Structures are given as structure tokens and as C-alpha cells.
Amino acid sequence: MNLKDMIHHYGRQFGTLIGLLILCTVLWILSPFFLTVSNVLNIAQQTSINAIIAVGMTFVIITAGIDLSVGSILAFSGVVLASVAKAGAPVPVAIAAGLAVGLLCGLVNGLLITYGKLPPFISTLGMMSVARGAALLYSDGRPISGFSASFRFLATGEILHIPMPVIIMILVYLIAHFVLTRTKLGRYTFAIGGNEEAALLSGVNVKFYKAAVYGISGMLSGLAAVILTARLSSAQPIAGIMYELDAIAATVIGGTSLMGGEGTIVGTLIGAFIMGVLRNGLNLLGVSSFIQQIVIGSVIIIAVLVDMALKKQSK
Amino acid sequence: MKSKLFKLLPMLMLLLLGLTISTCQRGKQKSKEGATIALVLKTLNHPFFIDMQRGAEEAADSLSVNLLIQAAEREVDVEKQMQIIENLIQRQVDAICVAPSGSRELVPVILKANEAGIPIITIDTRVDSAALVEIGAEVVTYVGSDNYEGGRIAGEFMVQELDGTGKVAILEGIPGHETGDARLRGFHKALEDAPGIEIVTSQTANWERDQGFNVFQNIMQSHPEVDAMFACNDLMALGAIEAIAAANKTGEIVVIGFDALNDAKIAIKEGKMRGSVAQHPYEMGKIAVESAYKVLQGKTVPEYIPVTIELITRKDLE
Amino acid sequence: MDMDSDVILKMQNICKTFPGVVALENINFDLRRGEVHILLGENGAGKSTLVKILSGAYQKTSGDILFENKEIEIKNPGHAQDLGIAIIYQELNLVSHLSAAENILLGREPLHVPGIINRSRLYRSTQKILDGLQVQISSRSLVKELGVAEQQMVEVAKALSLHAKILIMDEPTSALTEKEIEELFKTINRLKKSGTSIIYISHRLEELFEIGDRVTVLRDGKYVGTHNIQETTKEELIRKMVDRELTEQFPKRRIERGEEVLRVENLKIDDKLSNINFSLHRGEVLGISGLLGSGRTELARAIFGADKIDSGKIYVKGVQQNIKSPRNSINLGIGLLTEDRKSQGLILDLSLKDNVCLPNLDQFSKFGVVSSNQENSTAAKYIDELRIKTPGLNQKVLYLSGGNQQKVVISKWLCSHADILIFDEPTRGIDVGSKVEIYQLMNQLTAHGAAIIMISSELPEILGMSDRILVMHHGEINGEFAAEEATQEKILHCALGV
Structure with a gap:
């Protein structure tokens, strides 16, 4: 691929990337605190949770679905893994418990959608409430706290001065990018979203792969729960409320089409960072939280408007 | 044509930022040379915290310090609050006053502030001291009313209003919040000495007015004999009195709230509520900023600064 | 006059x-x-x-x-x-949860005052129309509770109310x-x-x-x-x-008929197909003719495992098979070129390469990881062999012409080594030049031992390309002709069920 092809092919990511860079430049000019190593790491750390959830959301949205239950699954996974960690289980066991709860909830979504033939909006809306209730029930409505230092290392630890959440996020993105571009699962994800009937008639086991995608989304919510719990040294059953909207926003800003069949992991990362940088920058500038909401909402709308215009242009 | 479009997104973003900056510059016109103190609230859409903000602003004005006010979009979003504090540390503010959204979750970020040499003052909600000690973090002072005491006052008043016998329902806040828990504990304590009073149910309405309405309506269905109700904040109590009015039982059920919001005071005047425990958020905000200022001057402050708490009844309003 | x-x-x-x-x-x-x-x-x-x-x-x-x-x-x-001028379409245009009266006067309801419907007049006036048709339908009954014939009468009443x-x-x-x-x-x-x-x-x-x-x-x-x-x-x-002159050229090559590769016995899908019996041999093109809705596409989908069958047996290469999904049939060497390639055959937003490889990723992957090199060389091979006109193998198929899109679908099945190919309307919406290319491809395939079922509404195509012709009518096979004895008249007779 020559440069021109590359610009054509990745053009839409370039658009959002340029948007992110300009945003950073403006903040750099306005705030002396913005472009420092520690602030950049801060932003990465603050973005990591939404970014990880958004990866699962990207897979789901590429299949032309939606997952509204990620925030609640995060809370449920969080309280379960917290109780396991608090009971003194080794850290890997606690992590596995969190991931397993997330995966299980996600698979239930997947089965309801494929075998139950429910629209994704409905089944994940139901799961949003069920998982939230389960989290409250399991924890008796109270936060669970008090973990070993080795568990907290997952959030507070650093390797080569890079915080653990950032390392985990980078790993997730590398794997997800590979899976989406280089594996059968990734190819089928696009195929199902592009034209489910055609995928089925091409011999794709649509039910299996669709359920798998919701399972992945749930499991990544579980992973986000691990980081969040370690970061707050506490798992709250009311954590993650409205996180689904942040994840959807990051995905959509990143150029994934809600109609399915299109999207990239890199785009989602940029989308998550646009949101993270905006929040951080507006905090640094001392902008009121009311105005922050207006700005973030406007950015989502503008990003999607531009994205649609670009798409039309390339046709 | 395409390159034009590529320019569109950044330009629009610039425009938006420009707009934002100009808006916030207007807000900052008052800023003066001197220390910058940050006030991080749970939310800005609650009258309680708006009063707290006003108090802090007054103190900042009279002390000539810059005041930065931030809050999460949602009261329960302690992670966002944590991010805000991280960003304020980054911005190198001189002191941070925070009304914590969770009593344990902020401990790690408090440690970070400690490490950056930024003093932390907590308001309204106390941070779990065991958790602080465990990690080696510290809070300079806690400015707040004694919620336990407030709950106890409410409980005693309840016993008095019911003449020692009756069935009581409780509307709790979000479980796990130190503030609500303390009020509950205090209330239960007061009722221990009144064996004639029975608590028939205790349910959460998540601090919210509409949920207070629904939950209490359901309680009146399942416990029609209920004589009195204690709500851990006024918003829930105000919701509940609407439910009582809808059941044509206004005045028959003793309602006691917490916070003494304006709406609650009106309800007390009209006889829809019997009383509410008043906190003084304005005072809290003011004292918090003043204490931060003192700490920055190198003076010491006590580790707990109580703000008066009192019961407001119809008598007080006439 | x-x-x-x-x-x-x-x-x-x-x-x-x-x-x-x-x-x-x-x-x-x-x-x-x-x-x-x-x-x-x-x-x-x-x-x-x-x-x-x-x-x-x-x-x-x-x-x-x-x-x-x-x-x-x-x-x-x-x-x-x-x-x-009023029209009653085959698919009736009624709002099923409104009453007959409301449907008949939809948008023209009698009003008391603007915005408020005069219900008694609504029911009375529509009942008069229905009575005039001498049908026993209450204007108050909900359309969804009426039978098809009654619903049709509601449509007729609607037309009459418009003074059609x-x-x-x-x-x-x-x-x-x-x-x-x-x-x-x-x-x-x-x-x-x-x-x-x-x-x-x-x-x-x-x-x-x-x-x-x-x-x-x-x-x-x-x-x-x-x-x-x-x-x-x-x-x-x-x-x-x-009665038309056969203006198109059919480059049909006859191939010696080989062994049987597919036999269908007593296949039945309730309300759609019944009593289907036929066999298919290597080297032959079996044409299936019939009117729209006669069950041709349903038959293709049933054999391919896309729809469930209620009873009957399917033998593939001599072995009875229970085909449950398209994956099953693909593994047995069956390929389906769908009637509507845009909505069923292709994923328009994916590239040519991705579409060709979609049913065949198992060939190109190890532990679920797809080898791009193998994919690319395979796609390149078919672009070359089938002379697909495209700027590159990463071109979205959306931007290819109809003929080239159809070649991409055929490549899919060549790549999966299918030797039983079901072509449902293979030349629909394709220009004449590409049609001939597709016919030539069919010749090549049969020459290499493949068997083809070709479903088509175009009689000249059926006559020009088939070795044998089945005619369907009302979900059944109503006749079978050898290519030599078939004529357009005979086929149409059969298809119309006359």
C-alpha cells in the first residue's frame, strides 16, 4: 500500500486523530500543566477503564448490536471479585472470578439474542437491570473494601514508570486489534454486521460468533471492574452507572458505524482518548462541570457528523 | 473537497474550546493573586452543595484566594471524583477541599495529594480513618456536622412526637454512604430507649425525591398502620409527603427529614412535615476554605471542626 | 365507431x-x-x-x-x-390493528369538529359500503381478525369509498x-x-x-x-x-453425464414444498423453472440447509445426510448462489478478498488466526481465472458491477471446492456480455465434473443452458423435460398448472 492508499484506507482515523492532536495542542497552549509526562500518564490511566469497555462495545457494535449492560456487569463483576480478593484468594483467582462473572453475563446476553431472538437493545437492557440488582444483592448494597497490597498493585503499580492500568489497556488493544483484523472471529464479526443473512449463507456459525462477541464484551467489563476495584480499593455495587454511554460514545467517535459492518479498534482508542483528554483538560482549566457536559456532548455530535460527511465523500 | 472536510473537525473543536474558555474566563474574573484552593463537591445539582459552594465563595472572596469548583456529573460517580482530584493535583493547586462521594474510595488519591504536598480537607462526609491509616494517607481536617448526633436528635424528637408508642418506617440513602449510615445509627440509638416504638421497615430511596414518593407509597400499601417516617434526607421526605397527600393522610403520619431544605421548611410550616434536622452547608463551605487558608499559612487546625446541627420544627419557623 | x-x-x-x-x-x-x-x-x-x-x-x-x-x-x-384509480396489491395494505371502518376511511374520517372523529358516522357509512358488497363483515371488526378474503373485501370497500x-x-x-x-x-x-x-x-x-x-x-x-x-x-x-426469437447466444457444451451426486426424496416443507423427488448428476445442468412463488428458491434453500425441512431425505454423493446448516452443506461440497446477491450473497461493505474467503477461512487459518498471504494469493487467483474486473483485491464489492459481483460469489464456491452448485437466478440484473461469461463458467465447471442446479425465470436461459428441466408449480415438481424435447410452450403450460 502506498501512502495515498493508506490515507484513503485509514482516512477516517486520520480525521479523528488530527482532531485529537489539535485538541491536545490547544490544551497545551492554554494550560502549562497539560503536556507533562505525569499528566499524560494520568490521562491514560483515567481513560483506561472506559477504553477497555469500549473495546467490547466496538465488537458488539460492528455486529450491528448494542450492549447496554456493560456498566452493570462491571459492578457485579467488581463486587464478586472484591469478595474473592477480600477472602484472601490469590490475585489471579480474584481476577479470574471477575472475568468469569463478566463472561457469563455477556454469554447470557448472547444466548438471549441468538437463541431467544431478542433484539440486543432489549436483552442487554434487561441484563443492565439484572446485573445491577445482582450486584446490590450480592454486596448487600454496601461497598466491599480492604484488599491486599498485591491486589492494589493492579491499579497503583508501575512497570517502567507506566501505571498498570495503562499497561493492561495497551495489551487489551494490541490483542483486540489483532483479533479484529487477523482472526476468523474478527472477520466474522464484520461479516455478521455487514450482512447477517449473507454470512449465514456463507456457512458462518452466526449464533456462536454473535454470542461470543457479547461474551467478550461482558468479559472486558469484568476486566474493567478489576482495574476500577483496585483503583478505588473498593468495589461499589452502584459503580459504572452510565458507563455504557461513555463506551458507546468512544466507539462512535472512533468511526464505528451503529449500523454495523464497520469499525476499528484504533479508532475506538482515539475516541476514548478524545473523551479522556477533554475531561482532563477541562478540569485543568477549571471549567464548570455543567459546561463540561455540554462540551463533551457537542464533541460526540460533531465527531459523528464529520464522520458521516467523510463517509459520504468517499463514496 | 476532502481535505476541506478534514479541516472541519479540528476547526469545530477549536471553536467549541474557545467558547468554553471564554465562558470560564468570565467566571474567573474575580480571581486574584494568591493561593488557589479547589473545592470538589459530590454534585452541583443539589441545593445542599450549592449552599456549600456559596459559603466557600464568600470565604475565598474575603481571603483573596482563587477558588476552583469542580464536581462529577453524577453524585455516585466516585471514580470521576477521583479523576478530578488527580487532575487538580496535576494542576498544582495549593489545597483541596472535598466532599467525598465515597468514604473509602478516595483514600488512594488522598495519598497522591499527600505525596504532592497538597493538604486535603474533607467536608460533610468523613473518610474512613482506618483505611487512611492502613495506606499511610492523611486528611488535615474534617469539616462537617455530626450526622450521628443529627440522627439521634431526630430520633428523640420522633419518640416525643409519638408519645413513646408507634410504628415507624425509615427511608435510607444509598447504602454504604458514611453520612446516611451515621444518621441511621444515631436514629436507632435514640429509639433504643423507647420500647413502644417499632421500626416496621427500612428501605432505600437512593437519596432521591421521586424514589421517595414511590418507595413510601409502596410502604403505605404493605404497612397501612405506619404512624411515622424518618427520611435520611429531605428530598426523600419531600417525595414521601406527596405520597402521603395522595393517600389523603397528610398530618396523620409524622414525617421527619434531614437537611432542612427550603422546601422542607415550607412543608413544616404547612404541617406536612414535623421537623427536619438542619445542617449548615454554607457554614461548611466557608469553614473549609478558611481552614485550608489557615493550613497554607502554616497554622494548625483541629482534626474535626463540627458545624452546628439543630432540629427545625414549626416553632422555630414562626 | x-x-x-x-x-x-x-x-x-x-x-x-x-x-x-x-x-x-x-x-x-x-x-x-x-x-x-x-x-x-x-x-x-x-x-x-x-x-x-x-x-x-x-x-x-x-x-x-x-x-x-x-x-x-x-x-x-x-x-x-x-x-x-385504486389499486389492490397482492400484499394488502391494511393496518391490522385498526377496524375495517377505520381502514376504509383512513385519512378521510368523518369529523364532528376538526380533530375529533364522528365514530357513529364512521361505522355507519362504512357498513353501508360493506353491505353493498354483499359481504358479511362488521365494520367494527379488527382487520387482523378477518381472513385474507375478507381483508381483500375491505380493500375493495376502500376503493369504492374513494369512488374509484x-x-x-x-x-x-x-x-x-x-x-x-x-x-x-x-x-x-x-x-x-x-x-x-x-x-x-x-x-x-x-x-x-x-x-x-x-x-x-x-x-x-x-x-x-x-x-x-x-x-x-x-x-x-x-x-x-x-413467442420470442432466441436472440441471445447460449454457448452450451454438452458433457457426458456422470455419477449421481445429489438425490432428493419426498422432500416436504409445510405450506411451501411437497413431494419433491429428483436427482442430479456430475456434468449436468439441471434447470428449474416455475413462476415466482412456485417454491424454487425455497427448494434451493432447503437443500443448502438454510431452511428446515419437515420431512424427506437428501442423499449427497450416495450418502444420506441430515443437513442442518449452510456450514454442513458447504462441507459436503454444496454451494448456493443466491437469488439476490446484494442482500444474501455478498457483504457489500467488505472487500472482494474478504467475500471470497468468508466461507473458507478454515482453509487459511491456524488456531483461528487468518493468514493474509494465503488469502491474498487465493483472491488474486480467482480474479485472474474468472477475469473479475476490479482495481484490487481490497476493493469493496459494493463498487463492482453486477457481473463482477456475481463472479465474486462464484469464486466463493470455487474456493470452497463445491461440486454441487445451486445457481438461483445467476444472470439477473447482469449485462449481456457478463451473462455469456457466466454461461461459459458453467460449462467449465460441468466439464470439471461439477453438477449445477440452475433456477431461472428466463425461459430462453433455461432452454439454452439446461440438460434437463424441472418445472415447479405450487411447491411441487409438475413436470420434467429433457433439453431436446422442451419448448417454451410446454414449460409454461406446466408452470401455469394448466
């Missing part, structure tokens, strides 16, 4: 072109007051296009329409309604029982007597003689002729429907 006073509608030299296609060419059609005029023609002859011009759904490209001796332009469906002078009925009897058809014909006769003119579209030749006054035959978008129904016969009409 004073014919003209009798003619309510005259269409002269009507032409309609869609991008790349001429749908109607110089059609002449006239309709007298109080007559039932039949429109007859094969699938795609242009009947629907013609009535859609009348109902305002399409605009004619050229030609004149005279309505009550005045030249008019029918601008949109509302305009057609105002003129008094011309009523167009598209295949009105296709979903009715014998008894219901009888009732419908009574109603039609009553409407005739009251002076309503009816344009009646149907495939069922026998009923035309029962109900029609005149018949106009269309073929390939051209006008063939108009006859009084008493002066013609079924045989003549069939001949007129198919």
Missing part, C-alpha cells in the same frame, strides 16, 4: 426506462367502462410496472395517458386516488380458496354492472376465461396484442406470452 365514449382510459406508446434497463417499450392499453381487462405476461413482462404507472407509484418516461378523453399526468399515488372508476387487482386470487374465489368473482361482476372498470392481473389462465372480457398480453416489456376473451384460447395466449 363511438367506441371512444365507452373508453375510460387509454394508454398510448408508454415507455418506462430504469437506469440501464428498458422496462416498458411502446405499450398500448385501453380500458372500457364496466369491463374486466386482463393483463397477462410472464414474470418480468412489465405488468407490474404498467399498473404502477397508473397508480402513480412510477412516472412514465414517455407516452400518453388519456383518462375520460383528457390527457393527464399521474403525479403520485394521491393524485391517482383523486382521479378515481378504475380498480386494479394484482393477483387477487393467489391466497384464496376456491369458495372465496367464487365470492370474489361475484363481487367483481357486481362492480362491473355498476360501471366500475377493472384491470385484473393473474397467472391463472383458467380463471381469466371465467371473469375476463378482454386480455392484453405483454412480453419482455413489449406489447404483444389485445383479444376478446371469447375469441382466443389458452394455447394461443401461452404462445403469445413466450
Whole structure:
């Protein structure tokens, strides 16, 4: 691929990337605190949770679905893994418990959608409430706290001065990018979203792969729960409320089409960072939280408007 | 044509930022040379915290310090609050006053502030001291009313209003919040000495007015004999009195709230509520900023600064 | 002649072109007051296009329409309604959870004051119309509770409430029982007597003689002729429907017929297919003809495992197989080129390479990881072999022409090593040059031992390319012909169930 092809092919990511860079430049000019190593790491750390959830959301949205239950699954996974960690289980066991709860909830979504033939909006809306209730029930409505230092290392630890959440996020993105571009699962994800009937008639086991995608989304919510719990040294059953909207926003800003069949992991990362940088920058500038909401909402709308215009242009 | 479009997104973003900056510059016109103190609230859409903000602003004005006010979009979003504090540390503010959204979750970020040499003052909600000690973090002072005491006052008043016998329902806040828990504990304590009073149910309405309405309506269905109700904040109590009015039982059920919001005071005047425990958020905000200022001057402050708490009844309003 | 006073509608030299296609060419059609005029023609002859011009759904490209001796332009469906032209489509257009009355006067409800419906008048006036049709339907009953025939009557009542002078009925009897058809014909006769003119579209030749006054035959978008129904016969009409010169060239090569690769025994899907028995051999092209809705596509999907079968046996290469999903059949060497390649055959937003490889990723992957190199070389191979015109293998198939898209679908199945290929309308919407290329490909495939089932609505194609021909009618195989003995007339006879 020559440069021109590359610009054509990745053009839409370039658009959002340029948007992110300009945003950073403006903040750099306005705030002396913005472009420092520690602030950049801060932003990465603050973005990591939404970014990880958004990866699962990207897979789901590429299949032309939606997952509204990620925030609640995060809370449920969080309280379960917290109780396991608090009971003194080794850290890997606690992590596995969190991931397993997330995966299980996600698979239930997947089965309801494929075998139950429910629209994704409905089944994940139901799961949003069920998982939230389960989290409250399991924890008796109270936060669970008090973990070993080795568990907290997952959030507070650093390797080569890079915080653990950032390392985990980078790993997730590398794997997800590979899976989406280089594996059968990734190819089928696009195929199902592009034209489910055609995928089925091409011999794709649509039910299996669709359920798998919701399972992945749930499991990544579980992973986000691990980081969040370690970061707050506490798992709250009311954590993650409205996180689904942040994840959807990051995905959509990143150029994934809600109609399915299109999207990239890199785009989602940029989308998550646009949101993270905006929040951080507006905090640094001392902008009121009311105005922050207006700005973030406007950015989502503008990003999607531009994205649609670009798409039309390339046709 | 395409390159034009590529320019569109950044330009629009610039425009938006420009707009934002100009808006916030207007807000900052008052800023003066001197220390910058940050006030991080749970939310800005609650009258309680708006009063707290006003108090802090007054103190900042009279002390000539810059005041930065931030809050999460949602009261329960302690992670966002944590991010805000991280960003304020980054911005190198001189002191941070925070009304914590969770009593344990902020401990790690408090440690970070400690490490950056930024003093932390907590308001309204106390941070779990065991958790602080465990990690080696510290809070300079806690400015707040004694919620336990407030709950106890409410409980005693309840016993008095019911003449020692009756069935009581409780509307709790979000479980796990130190503030609500303390009020509950205090209330239960007061009722221990009144064996004639029975608590028939205790349910959460998540601090919210509409949920207070629904939950209490359901309680009146399942416990029609209920004589009195204690709500851990006024918003829930105000919701509940609407439910009582809808059941044509206004005045028959003793309602006691917490916070003494304006709406609650009106309800007390009209006889829809019997009383509410008043906190003084304005005072809290003011004292918090003043204490931060003192700490920055190198003076010491006590580790707990109580703000008066009192019961407001119809008598007080006439 | 004073014919003209009798003619309510005259269409002269009507032409309609869609991008790349001429749908109607110089059609002449006239309709007298109080007559039932039949429109007859094969699938795609242009009947629907013609009535859609009348109902305002399409605009004619050229030609004149005279309505009550005045030249008019029918601008949109509302305009057609105002003129008094009503159409009842095969798929009824009713709101199922509203009452018959509400449907009949939808958008024209009698009002007390603006915004408030006068319900008693609504029910009374519509009941009068329904009673006038001599049907036993309460205007208050909900449409969803009515049978198909009754729903049709609601449509007729709606047309009458609009004071329709011309009523167009598209295949009105296709979903009715014998008894219901009888009732419908009574109603039609009553409407005739009251002076309503009816344009009646149907495939069922026998009923035309029962109900029609005149018949106009269309073929390939051209006008063939108009006859009084008493002066013609079924045989003549069939001949007129198919009588065309075979202008296209079919490069058919006959191959020695090999072993049996597929046998279907007593296949049945409730309401769709019954009593299907046939076999398929290597080296042959088995043509399947039949009208739309005769069960051809359902048969293809059933063999391919896309739809469940209720009973029957399928033997693939001598072994009985229980085909549960397309994956099963692909593994057995079956490939399906779907009738509608855009909605079923291809994923338009994916690249040519991705589409070719989609059913075959197992070949190119280890532990779920796909090897791009293998994919690329495979796609390149088929681009070369099938002469697919594309700027590159990463081109989205959306941007390829119809013929090249079809080649991509064929590549999919070549790549999966399919040797039993089901081609459902393989040349639909494809230009002549690409058609010939696809025929040549079919020759190559059979020469290499593949067996092909070709479903087509185009009789010349069926005759030109098949070794053997099955004709379907009402979900059953109604006849089988060797290529040598088959003629268009024979096939159409069979397809019409005459």
C-alpha cells in the first residue's frame, strides 16, 4: 500500500486523530500543566477503564448490536471479585472470578439474542437491570473494601514508570486489534454486521460468533471492574452507572458505524482518548462541570457528523 | 473537497474550546493573586452543595484566594471524583477541599495529594480513618456536622412526637454512604430507649425525591398502620409527603427529614412535615476554605471542626 | 365507431426506462367502462410496472395517458386516488390493528369538529359500503381478525369509498380458496354492472376465461396484442406470452453425464414444498423453472440447509445426510448462489478478498488466526481465472458491477471446492456480455465434473443452458423435460398448472 492508499484506507482515523492532536495542542497552549509526562500518564490511566469497555462495545457494535449492560456487569463483576480478593484468594483467582462473572453475563446476553431472538437493545437492557440488582444483592448494597497490597498493585503499580492500568489497556488493544483484523472471529464479526443473512449463507456459525462477541464484551467489563476495584480499593455495587454511554460514545467517535459492518479498534482508542483528554483538560482549566457536559456532548455530535460527511465523500 | 472536510473537525473543536474558555474566563474574573484552593463537591445539582459552594465563595472572596469548583456529573460517580482530584493535583493547586462521594474510595488519591504536598480537607462526609491509616494517607481536617448526633436528635424528637408508642418506617440513602449510615445509627440509638416504638421497615430511596414518593407509597400499601417516617434526607421526605397527600393522610403520619431544605421548611410550616434536622452547608463551605487558608499559612487546625446541627420544627419557623 | 365514449382510459406508446434497463417499450392499453381487462405476461413482462404507472407509484418516461378523453399526468399515488384509480396489491395494505371502518376511511374520517372523529358516522357509512358488497363483515371488526378474503373485501370497500372508476387487482386470487374465489368473482361482476372498470392481473389462465372480457398480453416489456376473451384460447395466449426469437447466444457444451451426486426424496416443507423427488448428476445442468412463488428458491434453500425441512431425505454423493446448516452443506461440497446477491450473497461493505474467503477461512487459518498471504494469493487467483474486473483485491464489492459481483460469489464456491452448485437466478440484473461469461463458467465447471442446479425465470436461459428441466408449480415438481424435447410452450403450460 502506498501512502495515498493508506490515507484513503485509514482516512477516517486520520480525521479523528488530527482532531485529537489539535485538541491536545490547544490544551497545551492554554494550560502549562497539560503536556507533562505525569499528566499524560494520568490521562491514560483515567481513560483506561472506559477504553477497555469500549473495546467490547466496538465488537458488539460492528455486529450491528448494542450492549447496554456493560456498566452493570462491571459492578457485579467488581463486587464478586472484591469478595474473592477480600477472602484472601490469590490475585489471579480474584481476577479470574471477575472475568468469569463478566463472561457469563455477556454469554447470557448472547444466548438471549441468538437463541431467544431478542433484539440486543432489549436483552442487554434487561441484563443492565439484572446485573445491577445482582450486584446490590450480592454486596448487600454496601461497598466491599480492604484488599491486599498485591491486589492494589493492579491499579497503583508501575512497570517502567507506566501505571498498570495503562499497561493492561495497551495489551487489551494490541490483542483486540489483532483479533479484529487477523482472526476468523474478527472477520466474522464484520461479516455478521455487514450482512447477517449473507454470512449465514456463507456457512458462518452466526449464533456462536454473535454470542461470543457479547461474551467478550461482558468479559472486558469484568476486566474493567478489576482495574476500577483496585483503583478505588473498593468495589461499589452502584459503580459504572452510565458507563455504557461513555463506551458507546468512544466507539462512535472512533468511526464505528451503529449500523454495523464497520469499525476499528484504533479508532475506538482515539475516541476514548478524545473523551479522556477533554475531561482532563477541562478540569485543568477549571471549567464548570455543567459546561463540561455540554462540551463533551457537542464533541460526540460533531465527531459523528464529520464522520458521516467523510463517509459520504468517499463514496 | 476532502481535505476541506478534514479541516472541519479540528476547526469545530477549536471553536467549541474557545467558547468554553471564554465562558470560564468570565467566571474567573474575580480571581486574584494568591493561593488557589479547589473545592470538589459530590454534585452541583443539589441545593445542599450549592449552599456549600456559596459559603466557600464568600470565604475565598474575603481571603483573596482563587477558588476552583469542580464536581462529577453524577453524585455516585466516585471514580470521576477521583479523576478530578488527580487532575487538580496535576494542576498544582495549593489545597483541596472535598466532599467525598465515597468514604473509602478516595483514600488512594488522598495519598497522591499527600505525596504532592497538597493538604486535603474533607467536608460533610468523613473518610474512613482506618483505611487512611492502613495506606499511610492523611486528611488535615474534617469539616462537617455530626450526622450521628443529627440522627439521634431526630430520633428523640420522633419518640416525643409519638408519645413513646408507634410504628415507624425509615427511608435510607444509598447504602454504604458514611453520612446516611451515621444518621441511621444515631436514629436507632435514640429509639433504643423507647420500647413502644417499632421500626416496621427500612428501605432505600437512593437519596432521591421521586424514589421517595414511590418507595413510601409502596410502604403505605404493605404497612397501612405506619404512624411515622424518618427520611435520611429531605428530598426523600419531600417525595414521601406527596405520597402521603395522595393517600389523603397528610398530618396523620409524622414525617421527619434531614437537611432542612427550603422546601422542607415550607412543608413544616404547612404541617406536612414535623421537623427536619438542619445542617449548615454554607457554614461548611466557608469553614473549609478558611481552614485550608489557615493550613497554607502554616497554622494548625483541629482534626474535626463540627458545624452546628439543630432540629427545625414549626416553632422555630414562626 | 363511438367506441371512444365507452373508453375510460387509454394508454398510448408508454415507455418506462430504469437506469440501464428498458422496462416498458411502446405499450398500448385501453380500458372500457364496466369491463374486466386482463393483463397477462410472464414474470418480468412489465405488468407490474404498467399498473404502477397508473397508480402513480412510477412516472412514465414517455407516452400518453388519456383518462375520460383528457390527457393527464399521474403525479403520485394521491393524485391517482383523486382521479378515481385504486389499486389492490397482492400484499394488502391494511393496518391490522385498526377496524375495517377505520381502514376504509383512513385519512378521510368523518369529523364532528376538526380533530375529533364522528365514530357513529364512521361505522355507519362504512357498513353501508360493506353491505353493498354483499359481504358479511362488521365494520367494527379488527382487520387482523378477518381472513385474507375478507381483508381483500375491505380493500375493495376502500376503493369504492374513494369512488374509484378504475380498480386494479394484482393477483387477487393467489391466497384464496376456491369458495372465496367464487365470492370474489361475484363481487367483481357486481362492480362491473355498476360501471366500475377493472384491470385484473393473474397467472391463472383458467380463471381469466371465467371473469375476463378482454386480455392484453405483454412480453419482455413489449406489447404483444389485445383479444376478446371469447375469441382466443389458452394455447394461443401461452404462445403469445413466450413467442420470442432466441436472440441471445447460449454457448452450451454438452458433457457426458456422470455419477449421481445429489438425490432428493419426498422432500416436504409445510405450506411451501411437497413431494419433491429428483436427482442430479456430475456434468449436468439441471434447470428449474416455475413462476415466482412456485417454491424454487425455497427448494434451493432447503437443500443448502438454510431452511428446515419437515420431512424427506437428501442423499449427497450416495450418502444420506441430515443437513442442518449452510456450514454442513458447504462441507459436503454444496454451494448456493443466491437469488439476490446484494442482500444474501455478498457483504457489500467488505472487500472482494474478504467475500471470497468468508466461507473458507478454515482453509487459511491456524488456531483461528487468518493468514493474509494465503488469502491474498487465493483472491488474486480467482480474479485472474474468472477475469473479475476490479482495481484490487481490497476493493469493496459494493463498487463492482453486477457481473463482477456475481463472479465474486462464484469464486466463493470455487474456493470452497463445491461440486454441487445451486445457481438461483445467476444472470439477473447482469449485462449481456457478463451473462455469456457466466454461461461459459458453467460449462467449465460441468466439464470439471461439477453438477449445477440452475433456477431461472428466463425461459430462453433455461432452454439454452439446461440438460434437463424441472418445472415447479405450487411447491411441487409438475413436470420434467429433457433439453431436446422442451419448448417454451410446454414449460409454461406446466408452470401455469394448466
